[in-house]
Amino acid sequence: MEPELKNIVQTRIPTRHGEFTLHYFTNNIDKKEHVALVHGEVANKKNVPVRIHSECFTGDVLGSRRCDCGEQLDLSLQLISDNGLGVLIYLRQEGRGIGLLKKLQAYNLQDQGLDTVDANIHLGHLADEREYTIAALILQKLQIKSVDLITNNPKKINELKKLGITVEKRISIETDYHHDNLEYLKTKVKKMNHLLSVPKDDED
Numbered sequence: 001m002e003p004e005l006k007n008i009v010q011t012r013i014p015t016r017h018g019e020f021t022l023h024y025f026t027n028n029i030d031k032k033e034h035v036a037l038v039h040g041e042v043a044n045k046k047n048v049p050v051r052i053h054s055e056c057f058t059g060d061v062l063g064s065r066r067c068d069c070g071e072q073l074d075l076s077l078q079l080i081s082d083n084g085l086g087v088l089i090y091l092r093q094e095g096r097g098i099g100l101l102k103k104l105q106a107y108n109l110q111d112q113g114l115d116t117v118d119a120n121i122h123l124g125h126l127a128d129e130r131e132y133t134i135a136a137l138i139l140q141k142l143q144i145k146s147v148d149l150i151t152n153n154p155k156k157i158n159e160l161k162k163l164g165i166t167v168e169k170r171i172s173i174e175t176d177y178h179h180d181n182l183e184y185l186k187t188k189v190k191k192m193n194h195l196l197s198v199p200k201d202d203e204d
Contacts, residue, residue, distance in 0.1 A: 004027060004028045022037055023138075030092075034090065034138065036087055036090070036142065048144050050148065051089070051150040051151070052149070052151070052156060054069075055091060056070070058103075059073075065180035066184060071175035097128065098125045131159075148167075148171050150171045151170060152196050154193055174196060
């Protein structure tokens, strides 16, 4: 089946970071509701700042300090606004793709001593099950020529390139670490090769 994406609705969304246009997409791949927040005129532009943000209910909505997701979401919107144009794609793939229920179960395993990667594996999942085909289709639908990807994750860059997206450069997006998310961030560095400035175990 050929992947198909439809841009169904676009509506104005004023935010504290400026005015965005929210694009609502349907697709025949996972049947989920994915959206893109677009700031400025991005069609046929190169080096468009783009953040591909995977849904994190606990961090994005509740302000959980177990991760850096909510802070990254907020910082990305501000960065895009400051730049004058850009896109934040919000993918509905909670918990690195394992869903909210499994993510919450993984939290309990983390409280028992497992890190985020081992907790996912213990529950029968991969460390990271996220997929970026829909993100690539959204970028194509928005007619963006090339992107400056807002990420600390080299794998995300490689996955987009495999899907035919031209990634010109990476824009770092680091937030403050603290007691509640330090081990989470260390695991990102040690086991998922994220590019983050966090103290090593012997520097705690």
